Amino acid sequence: MLATVSSATLVGVDGHAVSVEVHVSNGLPGFRVVGLPDTSCREARDRVRAALISSGFNWPQKRITVNLAPSGLRKAGSGLDLAVALGVLAADGQIGTVPLAGLAFIAELGLDGSLRRVPGILPLVAASGEEGVVVPPSCGREACLVGRVLTKTAPTLMALVQALRGQAPWPELPPGPEPVEAPTAPDLAEVRGQPLGRRALEVAAAGGHHLLMVGPAGAGKTMLAARLPGLLPALSADQALEVAMVHSAAGLDVAAGALCLCPPFRSPHHSASAVSLIGGGGARLRPGEISCAHNGVLFLDELAEFPAGVLDNLRQPLEEGRVVVCRASGTVAFPARFMLVAAMNACRCDADGSPGSCRCSSAARSRYIARLSGPLLDRFDLRVRVPRPLVEDLLRPAGPAGEGPSEPSATVAARVCEARGRARQRGAPANAQVPAWRLDDVAPVSAGGRRLLERRLREGRLSARGLDRVRRVALTVADLAGDEPPLGEEHILVALALRAPGGEGPGAWQEPVASYGTAAEARPW
Amino acid sequence: MVSVPSAVDGLAPAAYAAALAGLPGVGPGWLVAVLAERSPRDAWAAVLAGEIGPPVRGRPRPGAHEWAGAAGRLDVAAQWDRCRRAGIGVCWPGSPGYPEVLGQGPAPAGVLFSAGALDGLGDRRRVAIVGTRRCTPDGSDIAYRLGHDLSDAGVCVISGLALGIDGAAHAGALATRREAGDHGSVGGGEVDGHGEVDGPGVGGTVGVAASGVDVVYPRQHAGLWREMVRVGAILSETPPGHPAQAWRFPSRNRLIAGLAEMVVVVECHSKGGSWHTVEAAIKRGVDVGAVPGSVRSAASVGTNRLLHEGATPVRDAQDVLDALGVFDVRRARPQVPGPAAPTCPTSASGPMRTMEDAVLAAVGWRPLCLDEVVERSGLPLAAVVIALERLEERGALGAEEGWWVRKAH
Numbered sequence: 003m004l005a006t007v008s009s010a011t012l013v014g015v016d017g018h019a020v021s022v023e024v025h026v027s028n029g030l031p032g033f034r035v036v037g038l039p040d041t042s043c044r045e046a047r048d049r050v051r052a053a054l055i056s057s058g059f060n061w062p063q064k065r066i067t068v069n070l071a072p073s074g075l076r077k078a079g080s081g082l083d084l085a086v087a088l089g090v091l092a093a094d095g096q097i098g099t100v101p102l103a104g105l106a107f108i109a110e111l112g113l114d115g116s117l118r119r120v121p122g123i124l125p126l127v128a129a130s131g132e133e134g135v136v137v138p139p140s141c142g143r144e145a146c147l148v149g150r151v152l153t154k155t156a157p158t159l160m161a162l163v164q165a166l167r168g169q170a171p172w173p174e175l176p177p178g179p180e181p182v183e184a185p186t187a188p189d190l191a192e193v194r195g196q197p198l199g200r201r202a203l204e205v206a207a208a209g210g211h212h213l214l215m216v217g218p219a220g221a222g223k224t225m226l227a228a229r230l231p232g233l234l235p236a237l238s239a240d241q242a243l244e245v246a247m248v249h250s251a252a253g254l255d256v257a258a259g260a261l262c263l264c265p266p267f268r269s270p271h272h273s274a275s276a277v278s279l280i281g282g283g284g285a286r287l288r289p290g291e292i293s294c295a296h297n298g299v300l301f302l303d304e305l306a307e308f309p310a311g312v313l314d315n316l317r318q319p320l321e322e323g324r325v326v327v328c329r330a331s332g333t334v335a336f337p338a339r340f341m342l343v344a345a346m347n348a349c350r351c352d353a354d355g356s357p358g359s360c361r362c363s364s365a366a367r368s369r370y371i372a373r374l375s376g377p378l379l380d381r382f383d384l385r386v387r388v389p390r391p392l393v394e395d396l397l398r399p400a401g402p403a404g405e406g407p408s409e410p411s412a413t414v415a416a417r418v419c420e421a422r423g424r425a426r427q428r429g430a431p432a433n434a435q436v437p438a439w440r441l442d443d444v445a446p447v448s449a450g451g452r453r454l455l456e457r458r459l460r461e462g463r464l465s466a467r468g469l470d471r472v473r474r475v476a477l478t479v480a481d482l483a484g485d486e487p488p489l490g491e492e493h494i495l496v497a498l499a500l501r502a503p504g505g506e507g508p509g510a511w512q513e514p515v516a517s518y519g520t521a522a523e524a525r526p527w
Numbered sequence: 528m529v530s531v532p533s534a535v536d537g538l539a540p541a542a543y544a545a546a547l548a549g550l551p552g553v554g555p556g557w558l559v560a561v562l563a564e565r566s567p568r569d570a571w572a573a574v575l576a577g578e579i580g581p582p583v584r585g586r587p588r589p590g591a592h593e594w595a596g597a598a599g600r601l602d603v604a605a606q607w608d609r610c611r612r613a614g615i616g617v618c619w620p621g622s623p624g625y626p627e628v629l630g631q632g633p634a635p636a637g638v639l640f641s642a643g644a645l646d647g648l649g650d651r652r653r654v655a656i657v658g659t660r661r662c663t664p665d666g667s668d669i670a671y672r673l674g675h676d677l678s679d680a681g682v683c684v685i686s687g688l689a690l691g692i693d694g695a696a697h698a699g700a701l702a703t704r705r706e707a708g709d710h711g712s713v714g715g716g717e718v719d720g721h722g723e724v725d726g727p728g729v730g731g732t733v734g735v736a737a738s739g740v741d742v743v744y745p746r747q748h749a750g751l752w753r754e755m756v757r758v759g760a761i762l763s764e765t766p767p768g769h770p771a772q773a774w775r776f777p778s779r780n781r782l783i784a785g786l787a788e789m790v791v792v793v794e795c796h797s798k799g800g801s802w803h804t805v806e807a808a809i810k811r812g813v814d815v816g817a818v819p820g821s822v823r824s825a826a827s828v829g830t831n832r833l834l835h836e837g838a839t840p841v842r843d844a845q846d847v848l849d850a851l852g853v854f855d856v857r858r859a860r861p862q863v864p865g866p867a868a869p870t871c872p873t874s875a876s877g878p879m880r881t882m883e884d885a886v887l888a889a890v891g892w893r894p895l896c897l898d899e900v901v902e903r904s905g906l907p908l909a910a911v912v913i914a915l916e917r918l919e920e921r922g923a924l925g926a927e928e929g930w931w932v933r934k935a936h
Contacts, residue, residue: 198898201908361825362661387896387929395902454916483909495912499897 003027005092008106009085010130011070011077012122014281014327014334015251015289017129019106021071022082024089029065035086037070040078040286049080049111050087057115057160062094076332078286080110081120084136087111087159100166105154106130109138115159124243124250127151136162142175144256147246187232187264191410192225195395199226202386202500204414207233208421209478210432211471212320212342212381214305217388218353223345226388227301228267230343232411234299235419236263241297244337248296252289266298268340272307280315282327287334292319295340305344306373313378316342320381342381345388346374383434383471384500421481433478438470445477450491458498472497541617542607543567548638549606549766550574550581550598555778557582558637562619574598606766613741615767616641628653629785632811636782640767642740643760648786651683651730654847655787657780657804658692658794663826664927666794667695669818673791674699676844678730680853685786687779688734688752688761689800690745692793697751697759700732704758733786736763737779738771762786777803784808789850791816791841795829805833814850816841823893882906886914887923887933894930 007022033047046068051061068086070077084107091097108126109117117138120126127135127145134152137145142155154172156162164170193200199215203226206213215223237245242261249266250256270279270291277283281290292300302308319325323339350370351361362370379385422432428444430436436444447455455472458464464472475497476489485493544567547558561570561579573579577595610617618625619638626648629636656673658666670692674684678700686693707729732755738744740761743752755761762782765775780800784790784807792815795801808815816839820827834840839850848854889895889904901911915931918924925934 195902196898197901197908198896387898389896389898392899392902479909492909492913495916496909499908499912499915 003093003095005089005102007085007089007092007102008130008132009082009108010106010126011075011081012079012126012251012286013075013332014287015122015125015248015293015336016334017122017125017127018075019129019131020075020077020082020085022085022089023069023071024086024093025067025069026062026064026090026093027067031063031065033066033068035068035070037068037073038076039070040076042080043070043077043082046080046083046086046111049083049113050090052113053083053087053111053115053159054090056113057158057163059091059096060094062090064094066090066093079120079122081108081122081126083111084109084117084159084162088162091163097163097167100163102166104133106132106135108135109141111159117156117158117162121253122247122251124148124256125247127153128247139173139176144246144250146175147243147256147261187230187267187411188225188228189232189411190229190414191408193222193229193408194398195391196222196226196388198386198500199223199388200409200414201496202384203227203230203233204418204482205475205478205500206230206341206343206384207414208418208433208482209383209425209475210341210434211383211475211478212434213344213384213386214379214382215343215345215386215388216348217345218347218390221388221390223388224303227269227299227303227343227345229411230299230301230341231265231267233415233418234265235415235422237265237297239263245297248289248293248337252294254294266295267301268295268298269301269303272302272304274308274312276309276312276315279312280319280325280327281334281336282329287327287329287332289336290325292316292325292338292340293336296337298340300340300342302342302344305346306370308373310373310375313373314375317375317377317381344382348387380467383475386500417482420484421478424481425478433474433481436474436477441470441473444487445473446488447473447476447494448488448490451476451489451494454491454494464498468501472501475500538568538604538607540567541622542603542610543571544619544622544638545606545610545617545640545766546571546598546601546603547574548640548764549601549769550594552581553637554582554774555634555637555764559620559635562621562637567619571598571603610640610767613767614642615740616645626786629782632785634781636785637764638766639762639764640740641760641762642756643758645733645760645762648683648733648760652681652851652853653683653685653733653787654851655685655783655790655804655808656692656696656793657686657783657790657801658792659796659799659801659826659829660689660691660693661796661826662691662695662794663824665932666692666818666820666826670695670793671699671702673793673818673841673844673847674732675702677847678703678732680730680844680848682730682844682848682851682853684730684732685783686732686734687783687800687804688736688744688748688755690747693734694748694751696793697732697734697755700730701751701754701758703729704731732759734759734761735779735782735786736761736771737765737775739763739765739767739769741767742770744771776800780804781807784811784813787813789814789816789839789847791818791847792830792833792838793818794820794824794826796825797828797832799829801829814839816847816850818842821893882910883914883917886911887918890918890924890931890933892933894927894932896930900931 003026005024009020009022010017011020035044054061088102088107092102110120112118119138119140123137123141123144124147128148134154135145136154136156139155139157142153145153155175156165156173161173165172202213205211207230217223239261242263245266246256246261268291279290279292281288281293319338320342324335325338326333326335349362349367425433455469476493479496480487480489480493547567547570565573575595575598581594616624617638617640620630620635624645654677656670658670674696678684684696684700686696734755740763743749780803784804790804790808790813792801792805805815815833817830817833818841819834820830822831841847885906886904889900901908904911915924919926923934924931
């Protein structure tokens, strides 16, 4: 006797439809799973057996073969339990002619016959390829996010069989928690002073540029970064679904009730390993922090404390917007289009970085900076110094809204939204993602700006890559100001100022290799 | 009586002087004492014979044989060959080419190794420019300027080849050499390394190293080192091929002080190697000058203390020349670009100018980062960066590592 039940399994962040074929025949009693199951998949046997017996069914004393098709695909996790159990019941004829077609079943079984949640419900449901899907009640709301698929739930195997037989109505979807307001990001109005840091944050949000903040401890770098999600425009429904899929696959809580349109903000601690950041892991390749930050912000506080090798892993994803993780068990591509925001001290002694304030030897200083590779440093379009705020700023009493120099997030977010709108009209979601060959079209430079850039280039204070980046940032600055291209001198100067400290590339951060030559060469800062 | 091995025959005296300097544990005191009594060849023979032993408190101990074995294994000929091929000169007290100034005063120099041309060092005016390795950009700028202007005025600039102030001073002095060479070359071609002629007033530069003259230390100064050998000179008491040991640095600093007629400290912290140079200079009766700095700058704590204790204040090369009593210099104080440079096509008038004034007023004499300039001026960022650009073009402001500061005129 043969029964076929639909289900799905997770590979990376993508779901794949799996057809569970169960064959029950006479012979030596036994249970065998074929079709590349992993350990937790193989253990289905014991869970299913106990669940069937607990639910009042018989465990057939026959030869049971379970094939997970397509058999070339590795299956991981316990989400196939329910499908296997129903397959056994159907093939053994214990539930008669119950219509199983048109439904996919995704749940882990408890020994008592209850249905339990599995990670990645969202991509699993999206991939099931059936009209309806049966999931555990706790995942019901999450599964609904997919839309187009009819979601049904049942608390136990017995309840499910009764509903399938038509002996009982399908249980109501449990009411999801009230659609939560997007967690309100802290407001920019709380940040005192920091005109440059605020400006850099605004430009980063508007253009999708990567941002590095350098400053002493307690200057407010982390505080600024935490306010970035409040400035970013809300995600589109498609983007939000992508984010939810990744989060679901990573086993994170996906906001039940409605898609969270707030861009994700991830801030891993600097003890993070390369795998936790990039993705990978055991039998099931899990997305890493950079994928969890997809369509959002990855904030690396204390950047220089991250192991150098871990950081250099970021270079390729930063360029490509996705990361391909290859393991013996398979190759998986994770989405990873994120905005990188980082904060670090100027040097180990935590001086404010002003000339002469540092107590470190030049060797110690260059060691500290050398932990960041030049290419990584170069990826940051915006590099700003965040000094300690002025005492007057700190002690100024907070006035009612709209008073004082500290703008609230809402005002800035409105400008950002408008600037992004301009960028979209030009055909790219953000200025950081404009293809290089289109830059001349969308960001022509005025004569004054050209003179300025030419001088910087000739003086060696701007590199070729730097030029590209400066033009993009200048375009964002113009967008924010509501100016049309060509880019004027003021836009380019602001872009250059936001690309400080000092100069170009990693050389601007390191001791001059040979402090000799002309006066300018002697200190290429 | 121990017979003299044949190795003592047939080599120049300098070869034996170099060999003596390369003996383990030998310092300048021992060398001076030994070479005062014997010629290098005799001294070497005496070492091999066990008549002269390792130094005890810097002085030779007679009658020690344990050293003779170590000395016997040393290949004098090979070492001498290496010196000759690298063009390294060797001199010792009393030999030709030994700088007389170093033979006088406390702790005279022992065997000196030199790369580059040392000729006429005694005829030139000599000023040492020293300071911290952890200098501010301003400090290295001042050192560069001092080195440049002094060399241009015919003063030989002496320093220690270290990172920071030392390197900048050498670089400045080398620049005048290049400028003089460029003027001399016809058709603007490359300056030929050997056909170079000293400009009439160029003082050149001499570096005193703590490592052997062919051992670049610090590595970052490999380029400077090459250039120093090419157009200046490098001196060291350490034999070629030997790295710098910690005790060599204070010893090197005493040579810097000994060579100079005046020691100028550009920037130094409350502790550091510069103080060794200053102490050695005071012991020798050499003038000490110091460049004043901000009382808040850690890199100027030492120089300001020196000034408080009576060192000659040095603002620029002219102050040094005045202290040396050099009055017939071709060049007066350097011309400072006026506040309104005519070459700047974008220098504006009217509202732009007042904006610049406001920004200039906001930037004080303490380095400010852009953030602080924006806050102090109360102007929008775009206006501030434009004004800063104009002010920098005019030379009214300078930016170092993203820190803005007004420039003195």
